[in-house]
Amino acid sequence: MTLQVYADRHSQPSRAILIFCKVNGIDFEEIRVELFKRQHLNPEFKEINPMGQVPAIVHGSFKLFESHAILRYLACAFPGIADHWYPSDLFKRATIESVLDWHHSNLRRGAVALIQNTVLGPALGLKMNQEAAVEGEKILSASLEKIESFWLKGNGLFLLGSSEPSIADLSLVCELMQLELMDEKICNRILGPHEKVQQWIEDTKRATQPHFEEVHELLIKARAKLQKHLSLGDENETGSSTKTALH
């Protein structure tokens, strides 16, 4: 009963699942669902996840979607996963849940709004909205400030003062890696004021190497392609031309 992971490595929650499986030696089959080819909207994929979003998993007859739910499930369903990923201690687990829930309406909301309304929108066939991008950056920066001043309090290298990463570190850092798609100057402007956040990203990368880097290779390649196209200054660039650039 091999686990099947439906994913696109351009998607930050997809990468979190793939890295989690690889770091923890979970045997799985990666099934690519290419967002830029609209494969997430195919009827066959909607049989797996009716919401038409990656990631999703199939494990025997069990289907599941939503990346945080998948990470929790994997941490419990497979033997030998180190406790620090999703602690069995009631209090530690509860605070990790608190980070995971906070992520949705804060860091994720800000980052997605910014990136979709700047570099990624055309490739996904979405209408760009400048106001939404500005609002997204505001939410993102406020979220980074909260990570810096609150979630990264304590002596540990990871969230909640832990000495080892949890599924929350993995999920949030994969979210922030999406900023790699943007112009380096913008990326530095956003992350620059947050030294602890930058160090935490590096620590999470190091704790999950070589898998972190390997799973992010496609994103780094996409960045180069997107930036090349954007630097051409083609203001009439269409979704399809960016889409072509990514394949």
Place this chain on the structure above:
Amino acid sequence: MTLQVYADRHSQPSRAILIFCKVNGIDFEEIRVELFKRQHLNPEFKEINPMGQVPAIVHGSFKLFESHAILRYLACAFPGIADHWYPSDLFKRATIESVLDWHHSNLRRGAVALIQNTVLGPALGLKMNQEAAVEGEKILSASLEKIESFWLKGNGLFLLGSSEPSIADLSLVCELMQLELMDEKICNRILGPHEKVQQWIEDTKRATQPHFEEVHELLIKARAKLQKHLSLGDENETGSSTKTALH
């Protein structure tokens, strides 16, 4: 070690926590944090929740915020909570997690955007944005369609075909109750096409009575006051005047 629940009954996640405690006979002290009086921004409350949001709990020396994290914690920390609220079965629990995570970026996102940018914004001192209200209603209606066609599939009265409610039913139904603040016609226009959703709201109410109704009394009163003010057609109505209306 009495549980302290910091809450405002105008807030849908606050109500979910209060109802959960009452239905399950958890002994607790309700500490009101009045959003319309900006008490959530007071330094004393920020010692409890640095994010400045309700609900939050203090249980002995343990502090926690984010309502889904609180519901999970309460279901595990207190003895004798019926298993259906947060099943110990790995697969049942995973699908409930999937609903809870989905809620953030779908039903909650849509409902909050719509209500804050129509009836509730002025009372909270927020700038109204007509475009955001329209977008919110779109996301809300799409979410209701997914609840109707997917989450409420099966023979049970509750989400995921269950015969008894879970913390997901409670959280999502409290979210939808926020629509009670709106004009009845708008509320009917939004919920009208979704008969199974309407029935599920009634079933969740019935399964948690008399506590559901008691905890929602304040919301129903607020509706009457808000509607009275809005019906005066005062287009220059300020946040402070609506705020006064609610106290």
